[in-house]
């Protein structure tokens with residue numbers, strides 16, 4: 370009886386640990402790298418499981434996160450030939466703001482998701498990122514394609 374009770378407790382602990390691992394919030398800074406504001410996502414690549422959330426956290430002064438196709442990294446997916454993509458909207462923030470502006474994407478598959486900042490020419494300057502990229506060096510490849 371005691372053995373059964375211990376086994377049940379272990380089952381519950383295992384279930385809870387699996388359950389808590391199952392859903393993660395992966396944070397991507399938009400417009401910040403380390404302690405500095407920068408025209409970059411950080412990290413530029415995240416690896417997410419189905420059920421995870423990717424939360425974009427925006428920094429000054431005015432950026433966005435827009436889903437793109439790999440072949441056209443600075444074009445919104447919703448304007449491309451296939452599918453609808455996410456768009457955070459522009460998030461204008463004063464330099465001394467204490468506001469945390471966020472945009473969250475729910476991960477429903479593990480295919481690669483590419484995104485960029487659509488402000489000015491930020492994307493052309495290399496302000497791009499990816500969720501679950503198949504090729505680890507795709508960012509460098511896409512940048513060299515664009516002469517960045």
Ligand SMILES: [Cu+2]
Pocket residue numbers: 400408431432433486487488491496
């Ligand atoms: Cu930007």
